[in-house]
Amino acid sequence: MAAIYSLFIINKSGGLIFYKDYGSAGRMDTNDSLRLASLWHSMHAISQQLSPTTGCSGIELLQADTFDLHCFQSLTGTKIFVVCEPSTLHMEGLLKVIYELYTDYVLKNPFYEMEMPIRCELFDVNLSQAIQKDRVPLLGR
């Protein structure tokens, strides 16, 4: 039922720092998620080189038959991407909201080490609230 299958956050070197799946469609084990994250990091980088236009900042949307992948890269190199059902709306807005939650609850946590996996309870709590808020209008359809 969930429109979102999974959420990934990768640091500027391509390492996975946060992974959450919503529902069985997005589930994968730790090794696979790590592998996927580095794969995506490399593809994102290569796409910037491949682009025929200058100033390309990498893949923002990948559309496939059974899923869409929306990616947001901050100017500091952190990438947040979400795998969702095809044609799910408002994902860019959601990614920006998640970025703000990251800055408020992860970066401001003094016990969080930069570039390391995220283990911040407040972030998890607020993230679930943000995703829930998004789900309600979608479930109503």
Added chain:
Amino acid sequence: MAPLAPKTGDPLFANVERVNAELFTLTYGAIVRQLLADLEEVEEVNKQLDLMGYNIGVRLIDEFLAKSNVSRCVDFKETADIIAKVGFKMFLGVTATVTNWNAEGTTCSLVLEDNPLVDFVELPDTCQGLHYCNILSGVLRGALEMVSMKTEITWVRDMLHGDDAYELQAKLVKQVPEEYPYKDDD
């Protein structure tokens, strides 16, 4: 739905969470005081403040980018303007002015008339070499490094030393864009 990037920080300043200015000033003063007691040497305190500022800056930049919605700056001039008008306003509630550009556009001065960190502060004779607000230079350096700019930030004028304003000199040493290692040595 995303708001346009503001050219001034006022709407942002109104929207972020704020804390009592005196609490902020006094807390900072307590930190500097404690550092002086622990490290005793003024140069060491300067270095430590810069390091603390650096650690703050590397995290602050993401918050700034997330909340202010600014897009990539075209050149260092734009960067300096955004820092002075939007950045300082958002975090300190004051704006700075940008002056003294050199010919290549790599060095400028950020002038602060008003500085919330130094309210109620007087430097005693034993600490005349102290850059009381050195945390600010660290913050700028750390923040800019995370967006691929290596800079050197130094204090030119300091009201606590008798000058008429606070002036920071920001020098862009080099741009270090993220390079992906395609030519790996196997």
